[in-house]
Amino acid sequence: MPELPEVETVRKTLELQMGQVQIVSVDVLWPNIIAEPNVEEFKALVKGQTFLEFKRIGKYLIFELSDYHLIAHLRMEGKFFYDTLEHIPPSKHSHVIFHLDNQKVLVYHDVRKFGKMYLYPKSLELSKTKALENVGYDAFDPNLTAIALSKMLEGKRKVLKTMLLDQHFIAGIGNIYADEICFRLKRNPAMVIDTFDVDFCQAIIDATHSVLSKAVEEGGTTIRSYTSSLGVSGRFQLYLQVHMREGETCYTCNDKIKKTKVGGRGTYYCPTCQHHEL
DNA sequence: CAGTTCGCCTGGGGGC
DNA sequence: TGCCCCCAGGCGAACT
Numbered sequence: 001m002p003e004l005p006e007v008e009t010v011r012k013t014l015e016l017q018m019g020q021v022q023i024v025s026v027d028v029l030w031p032n033i034i035a036e037p038n039v040e041e042f043k044a045l046v047k048g049q050t051f052l053e054f055k056r057i058g059k060y061l062i063f064e065l066s067d068y069h070l071i072a073h074l075r076m077e078g079k080f081f082y083d084t085l086e087h088i089p090p091s092k093h094s095h096v097i098f099h100l101d102n103q104k105v106l107v108y109h110d111v112r113k114f115g116k117m118y119l120y121p122k123s124l125e126l127s128k129t130k131a132l133e134n135v136g137y138d139a140f141d142p143n144l145t146a147i148a149l150s151k152m153l154e155g156k157r158k159v160l161k162t163m164l165l166d167q168h169f170i171a172g173i174g175n176i177y178a179d180e181i182c183f184r185l186k187r188n189p190a191m192v193i194d195t196f197d198v199d200f201c202q203a204i205i206d207a208t209h210s211v212l213s214k215a216v217e218e219g220g221t222t223i224r225s226y227t228s229s230l231g232v233s234g235r236f237q238l239y240l241q242v243h244m245r246e247g248e249t250c251y252t253c254n255d256k257i258k259k260t261k262v263g264g265r266g267t268y269y270c271p272t273c274q275h276h277e278l
Numbered sequence: 279c280a281g282t283t284c285g286c287c288t289g290g291g292g293g294c
Numbered sequence: 295t296g297c298c299c300c301c302a303g304g305c306g307a308a309c310t
Contacts, residue, residue: 001303032286059304075304076287093288112287114304134306157280167305175303264282265303 001223002074004139004172005215007059009234010080014061014106015054017082022050022101023065030095033108035116036130042119046070046098057138058171060131064122071118071131072108078115081107139172139208146202153196161189162263170208176221179243179268180211189269190262191276200278214239242268 002010026046031039049065056062063070072078081088085105088094096108096117108115118131126132136152137144152169163169164178173181182189184207193200215221220234223244237244241251245268246259255272 073304076302110287111289112303114287116305165304 001076001174001176002078002220003059003174003177004056004212005177005218005236006220006234007056007061007074007172008216009220010074011054011056011061014080014082018051018054018106020050020052021104023047024099024101026099027097028095029097030110030113032113033095033110033115033117034119036118036120042117045119057126057132058135058167059174060135060171062126067122069118069120069122069124069126069129071120071126071129073116073131074110075114075116076112078108078110081105081109134168135171136168137171139170139212144170144205146198146205149201149205150196150198153201156196157192157194158196159189159263160185160187160191160193161265161267163193164204164208165263165265170204172212173208175265175267176223176240176243177208177211177215180241181207182269183241183274184211186273186275188274188276189267190260193278195278242270244268 023046026043028034028039028043034042037045045068046065049068051063051065053064054061055064059073061072061074063072082104084103088105088107091109093111094107094109095113098106100106108117116131118129120129120131137148149169153163161178161182164173164181165175179189181204185203215234215236218234218236218239221236221240222234223237242257245257248257249255250257250270250273253270253272255270257268258271260267260269
């Protein structure tokens with residue numbers, strides 16, 4: 001489940017390894033990966049384009065090509081491999097293959113097939129694209145201030161974890177880091193909040209920054225690693241305080257970590273350290 | 279309008 | 295060992 005730190009790790013790795021290569025052709029083996037435009041158009045437009053920059057907003061990878069933005073969302077299990085074709089093991093899970101002008105390929109691999117790619121002319125503002133129209137400020141965007149967040153949440157009544165997972169408010173947080181951010185905040189993930197005052201929004205932003213920046217530093221979290229994938233062998237799993245630790249001991253208070261569901265998602269928390277009070 | 283459910287997918291785990 | 299069933303999970307769409 002690549003969230004901001006894992007996507008950032010992939011972004012950095014590809015930026016370092018690929019540089020400015022040109023796309024010779026593209027094979028699309030599972031058409032549903034291509035969200036926009038239709039597959040034939042996608043293949044035709046991307047041909048001859050050069051990778052210029054490797055960017056990211058929230059969990060979205062944004063490849064700036066000569067004339068287009070190629071946007072990729074890895075969803076649950078999407079991975080990119082970059083190498084010569086003979087060094088990449090053939091797989092039924094390889095769905096999009098970019099053939100490059102340096103004899104190498106960029107392969108999109110996705111067991112669940114949930115990932116999506118989008119291609120838009122650079123003249124179209126990213127915030128106006130179907131891919132990103134509902135995505136708010138990236139968690140590290142300087143525009144994400146306590147005042148701005150408080151304004152977005154004015155008059156709203158939200159469950160804490162549900163708000164953290166809503167990409168409209170803060171982009172980049174997924175299930176693992178939402179649990180960890182709630183722990184850092186010492187708040188129960190299921191806590192209902194109806195007044196997001198500036199002080200509490202500042203605490204949310206601080207907790208988000210500290211958890212995510214440490215995770216980026218550690219190269220992300222690798223929980224299930226049945227396939228070693230390019231650039232996504234992180235170490236943050238060693239620092240997880242609650243996620244995936246059901247029944248284990250809280251490092252702070254020695255109580256047992258519990259698992260529940262919040263908003264339909266598996267949720268881990270310490271019943272002693274995390275309370276419901278503002 | 280907000281909250282819930284569904285559909286997209288497949289590997290893995292549990293039950294037997 | 296093997297088979298069946300169900301679940302996880304991000305996110306948009308459909309539904310209540």
